[in-house]
Every structure is written in structure tokens, then in C-alpha cells.
Amino acid sequence: MKIRIKLNNMQYRYDIYQIINIFFSLSDIEFVEEDWNFSIELTKGKVVITHKENSKEIALNSKLPYKDGVKKAVFKYFSEETGEEMPWGALIGVKPSKIALSLINEGRDNEYIVNYFREHYSTRKDKAELCINVAKVEEELVNTDEENISIYIGMPFCPTRCLYCSFTSNPIEGCKSLVEPYLNSLYYEIDKTADYIKEKNLNIQCVYFGGGTPTAVNDEQFEKVMEHIHNRFIAQNNVEEFTVECGRPDSITSSKLNSMKKYNVHRISINPQTMNDDTLKLIGRRHNVKDVIDKYIMAKECGFKNINMDIIVGLPGEGLSHVQRTCEEILKLNPESITVHGMSIKRASKLHENIINKVSFATPEQSELNLMYEKTVLLAKDLNMKPYYMYRQKNMVGNMENIGYTIEGKEAVYNIQMIEERQTIIACGAGAVTKVVFLDENRLERHFNVKDVREYLNRVDEMVQKKLNLLDTLYK
Numbered sequence: 001m002k003i004r005i006k007l008n009n010m011q012y013r014y015d016i017y018q019i020i021n022i023f024f025s026l027s028d029i030e031f032v033e034e035d036w037n038f039s040i041e042l043t044k045g046k047v048v049i050t051h052k053e054n055s056k057e058i059a060l061n062s063k064l065p066y067k068d069g070v071k072k073a074v075f076k077y078f079s080e081e082t083g084e085e086m087p088w089g090a091l092i093g094v095k096p097s098k099i100a101l102s103l104i105n106e107g108r109d110n111e112y113i114v115n116y117f118r119e120h121y122s123t124r125k126d127k128a129e130l131c132i133n134v135a136k137v138e139e140e141l142v143n144t145d146e147e148n149i150s151i152y153i154g155m156p157f158c159p160t161r162c163l164y165c166s167f168t169s170n171p172i173e174g175c176k177s178l179v180e181p182y183l184n185s186l187y188y189e190i191d192k193t194a195d196y197i198k199e200k201n202l203n204i205q206c207v208y209f210g211g212g213t214p215t216a217v218n219d220e221q222f223e224k225v226m227e228h229i230h231n232r233f234i235a236q237n238n239v240e241e242f243t244v245e246c247g248r249p250d251s252i253t254s255s256k257l258n259s260m261k262k263y264n265v266h267r268i269s270i271n272p273q274t275m276n277d278d279t280l281k282l283i284g285r286r287h288n289v290k291d292v293i294d295k296y297i298m299a300k301e302c303g304f305k306n307i308n309m310d311i312i313v314g315l316p317g318e319g320l321s322h323v324q325r326t327c328e329e330i331l332k333l334n335p336e337s338i339t340v341h342g343m344s345i346k347r348a349s350k351l352h353e354n355i356i357n358k359v360s361f362a363t364p365e366q367s368e369l370n371l372m373y374e375k376t377v378l379l380a381k382d383l384n385m386k387p388y389y390m391y392r393q394k395n396m397v398g399n400m401e402n403i404g405y406t407i408e409g410k411e412a413v414y415n416i417q418m419i420e421e422r423q424t425i426i427a428c429g430a431g432a433v434t435k436v437v438f439l440d441e442n443r444l445e446r447h448f449n450v451k452d453v454r455e456y457l458n459r460v461d462e463m464v465q466k467k468l469n470l471l472d473t474l475y476k
Contacts, residue, residue, distance in 0.1 A: 001027040006036035012070055016040060018092045019074045022399045023082050040074065047073040051081070061119070068120055075122060084366040086399050087373075089122030094392045095419060096123075096401075100131035101138055130387060130403070137388040141416050143423035146439050146474070148205050149197070150417055151233055153190070154429030155211040155225075156182070156453055158248065170212075170453060178453050179217055182430070185460040187228050189428040192464045194232035197426070200475045204237040205423070206414035210245040219255040230263035241413050243267040249295040250287040257302040267412060269339075270296050271310035275329035276322045279315050289329065296333050306410050309335045313372050314343030314397030319364050323372040327379040334383065337406035340376045342396040369398035380405035389415045424474065426467070430456035434467050436474050445470055 003024050007013060013031055020029055039050040047058045047070060058076055060069035075090035093099070103113045110132055117128035157170050157179065170178075197204065209229060215222060226244075234242055242265050246252050249270060260268060272292040274280060280288060299307055311326055330338060364372070380387070385405035389412070392401045404415055417423040421444055427434045431451040437444055447470045449463045450456050456463065 003027050003029045003038065004032045004036045005029065006033060006039040007031055007042075008040070009042045012042060012067065015067055015071050016074055019071050019090055020078065021395070022075070022086055022090075022092070023078045023084060025395050025397070025399070042070060047077070049074070049077045064120060072120070072122060079122075085124075085370065086366070087124040087127050087370065088392070088399055088401070089117075089124065091117070091121035091123050092392075095390075096127075096392065097131045097134040097138060097390055098420070100128075101135035104132070104135055104139065127401075130390065130401075134387050134390045134403075137386075137411065138416055138420055141411060141413055142420045143205070143417055143437075144439070145203075146424070146437070147201075148203050149424045149426055150206040150208065150414055151193070151204055152418075152425055152427040152429075152432055153186070153207070153209045153214075153229060154427065154432040155209070155214040155216065156430045156451075157216040158211065158213045175453065178457075179221060181457050182453055183217075183221060183225055185457050186225070186429055188460060189464050190228060190232050192468070193426055193428055194236075196468055196471065197233075198236070200471075202475070204233055204239050206241040206243070206417065207233050207239055208243045208245070208414045208418075210243075211247065213247045213251050214244055215246045215248070215251040215253075215256050219253055219259075222256050223259045226259045226263045226265075234264055241266050243269070243412060243414060245269045245271075247271045248285070248287060249291040250285075252295045252298070254298060254302070257299055257304070261303055265304075267306040267308065267410075268299060268304055269308040269310060270299060270335075271308075272326070272330075273310060273312045274315055274318065274322065275311075275326040276318065279318055279322065282316055293329075293333065296335070305336070307335045308337040308339060308404075308406075308412065309333070310339045310341060311376070312341045312343055313376060313400070314363070314369060316343075318372075320368055320371050320375070323375050327375050331379060331382055336410045337385065337404060337412065338376075338380065338383065339402065339404045340373075340380075341402045342373075342393070342398060342400040344393040344396045363397060366398060369400070373398065373400055383407070388412075389419050391419050424471075426471070434470065436470055438474060445473070 001024065003020060005016070005020070007016060017029055037051065041048040045060055047060065049056050056077060058073040060073055064072065071090045079086065100113055103116060113132055114125055114128040117123035117131070157175060207229065233239065244260055244265050246268050249272070252270065270292065273285065275289050275292065277288045296307065309330060311330065313323060385407050387403050388406050390401055390403045404412065418425060421435060422437060422439065424437045425435045427449065430449060430453050432449045434447040435444055447467045450459055
């Protein structure tokens with residue numbers, strides 16, 4: 001489907017595109033002068049939208065900034081025309097809890113904040129309350145000391161590439177010759193980073209080993225990389241939280257679990273995404289539901305007491321009954337935390353390529369998607385969990401959110417620091433992004449390691465030096 005927009009003021013093109021994309025996320029949206037199917041005319045006090053010779057005027061809220069008023073008016077029009085209930089309304093920011101936190105810091109009460117979200121964005125009450133609840137957790141845990149940092153280590157290999165994935169990951173079967181050279185380069189970057197941290201007397205709060213899939217490598221390689229991370233970052237520091245995102249159940253072995261216990265990993269993720277075998281096969285996962293259950297039980301028997309499980313709402317072909325089954329199976333396992341992701345159509349994914357090539361992707365109606373998300377909220381309540389961090393992405397099916405739930409005391413501090421961007425995170429590995437936070441200036445600078453593994457091998461010295469140069473601008 002093509003949406004062709006004639007707009008009289010292109011200054012607001014991006015904002016209007018984002019609002020229309022909420023309702024037509026899988027459509028081509030373009031701005032044209034002729035052959036349009038929607039004309040949007042912005043004036044001082046109103047927005048006039050014409051479709052098929054039928055025009056509608058929407059008055060702007062004079063209490064709002066002009067841009068916010070335009071976005072809300074366009075949202076109101078398409079909400080009425082499509083009949084779809086979008087729980088977040090016209091809010092398109094990726095970190096809505098920041099709005100709630102800033103209002104809390106101003107001394108505003110819950111009622112004021114809920115009304116603020118409704119008046120500015122037409123956000124549903126439960127979503128505004130979600131922002132408040134997450135913000136109150138963040139208020140307690142978010143970093144306030146520039147000397148506190150966290151570490152991210154990236155493994156850019158996976159057992160297979162998932163249909164929806166756009167991350168820096170390479171199916172390991174075709175990259176075996178690169179694994180050892182990559183690990184050697186990674187050790188070099190870890191060593192240089194650890195030396196810098198020691199020289200500057202920085203405090204490591206969290207270490208997060210992600211990817212890709214850290215457990216995609218063989219048992220011996222995994223043992224060696226865990227030993228290196230432990231010796232350089234964990235053993236010499238009072239690290240509060242060490243997480244390994246095991247991810248794919250088909251890559252988890254008893255040997256790897258034992259390595260993680262040996263090197264003092266506090267928290268792991270075992271991520272089914274769905275507990276429906278047909279969907280797992282469709283999206284390119286090599287494991288089945290039984291594998292998820294078996295590896296979870298294995299991890300528990302190994303002594304892990306803080307296990308997260310990721311699930312995705314809006315996977316290809318899934319409806320309410322699929323999410324219901326996933327929730328029922330996760331409830332039986334009773335993990336300490338769950339992370340609920342909305343399906344995001346990434347431009348670099350095979351799924352997006354399929355859509356462009358007209359390969360079918362059945363999306364439930366918005367009303368069913370709303371119910372699917374509500375099932376995950378009920379799952380969290382049944383598990384006695386509360387929300388503690390949240391973020392949103394572009395092109396999410398159902399225009400929802402990614403949200404972490406946990407039982408009390410098991411919050412993943414790294415996730416909060418990463419999302420809130422109030423702590424410097426020094427990253428190692430291909431595609432890893434270092435974020436240097438200048439708290440006094442409320443400013444953030446990034447350094448991106450190259451994504452391609454071969455390029456990383458050739459340029460690791462350059463990547464390390466550029467990263468340390470950036471860090472020197474803060475830690476002089």
C-alpha cells in the first residue's frame with residue numbers, strides 16, 4: 001500500500017511521517033506534489049486534511065508547542081479514520097519514561113503526569129502509569145557518579161540468523177575460520193581497555209557479555225573468553241552485576257553453564273522468543289520448545305538464581321492464541337525476569353526484505369495486538385514481577401514497547417544504565433558502541449567499532465586508539 005502525502009509546509013515532514021507511520025507501518029509513505037491521496041495543510045490554528053475530496057479540520061491545542069499540536073491533530077485524524085486504538089497515542093520517542101522522570105523531578109504527582117501524557121500525546125492511562133512506575137525504579141538505580149562505568153563485550157556470531165534480526169551477527173557455520181582471530185583481537189581490546197580503567201581508577205559497576213550469541217562458540221573457546229573477561233574486568237574490581245546473554249538454547253551446554261558459574265556470572269538470559277515450534281522454525285531458530293525447557297532446567301540445576309527470558313509479541317504468523325501459549329509455558333518455568341519485545345521491522349532484516357518482495361506477513365488487527373500485549377502484562381503479574389526498564393523502537397508492530405519485568409531485587413542494572421544513558425559504557429568487539437557520558441554537561445559522545453568482523457581484525461588498533469582518545473576527553 002502506498003500513502004502519498006501532499007504537505008504545504010515541509011518543515012514538519014518528518015514529524016507527520018512518524019505519526020502516519022504509526023497507522024501504516026508496513027506501507028510506502030511518500031510526499032508528493034501531485035497524485036496524492038492525502039493533502040495536509042498546516043495553518044496557524046488548525047490542520048486541514050483532505051482525502052478523496054472529503055476535508056476535515058482539526059483545531060490545534062493552543063496550550064501545546066506548535067509541532068506537538070500538529071502531531072496530535074494528525075494523530076487524531078488517522079485514529080478516527082482507521083478506528084484503531086493506539087495505546088501510546090502520538091508519542092514516538094524511544095524513551096518515554098524519561099518524560100515521567102523529569103516530571104517527577106519537578107515534584108509533579110501521578111495524576112498530573114497521567115494528564116500530561118494524555119493532553120500532549122493522547123497516551124492511554126495505563127501506558128502513562130507504566131512510564132511512572134519505570135521512572136520510579138530508574139530514579140533509585142540510575143547512575144549519578146562519573147567515575148562509575150559499565151563494560152559491554154560483543155560476540156558477533158550466532159548459530160543462525162533470525163528472520164527479524166538486523167544486529168551484527170554472522171552464522172557461525174560459515175565463519176569458523178574467523179572465530180579464533182576474532183577472539184584474539186577481542187582479547188587485545190579487552191586488555192587495552194582494562195589497562196585504561198586501572199590507570200584512571202574507574203569503578204566497573206556492570207559487565208554485560210552480549211552479541212550476537214556469546215555461547216555460539218565451542219566450549220573450549222567460551223571457557224577461554226570467560227576466563228579473560230573475568231581476569232581483566234571481574235577479579236580486580238568490585239563488579240555489582242555480570243550478565244551473559246546466552247540467548248539461543250541450542251548453543252547452551254552444561255560446560256558453558258559451568259564456565260559461567262566458575263567465573264561468577266550473576267545473571268543469564270535464555271531467550272525462547274516464542275513457545276510455539278512452528279514459529280521458531282519459521283523465524284530461523286534451530287531449537288524447539290523442549291530445548292528451551294531443558295536448558296532452563298539445566299541452568300537452574302547448575303545453580304543460577306537470576307534467569308531472564310525474552311519473548312517477542314507480533315512474530316510472523318502469531319496471534320493471540322500463540323502468545324497465550326507462550327505465556328502459559330513461561331509461567332510454568334517461573335524465571336526471575338522476562339523481557340517483552342515488540343516485533344520491530346528492521347530495514348536490514350530478512351523480514352523487511354520479504355515484505356519489500358511481497359512475501360506475505362500476516363499482521364493481526366490492532367485490537368488483537370493490544371490483547372496480545374495485555375497477556376504479557378498478566379504474565380508479569382502472575383510471576384509477581386514489576387516493570388523496571390523500557391524503551392521503544394521505530395516500526396514496531398502494534399506501535400508498542402519493549403519492557404523488562406522482574407521480581408524485587410533482580411533488576412538488571414546494566415539495562416537501566418544503557419537505556420537512560422547516564423553512565424559511560426565502554427564497549428569491546430565488532431560493532432560495539434562506546435558511550436561516553438558527560439554528566440555535568442548532560443552530553444553524550446559515541447564511538448562505533450566497525451561492524452564487519454574482517455574489518456575489525458584489520459583495524460582493531462585503530463578502533464582501540466579512537467575509543468581511548470574519546471575517553472580521554474572525559475577522564476583527563
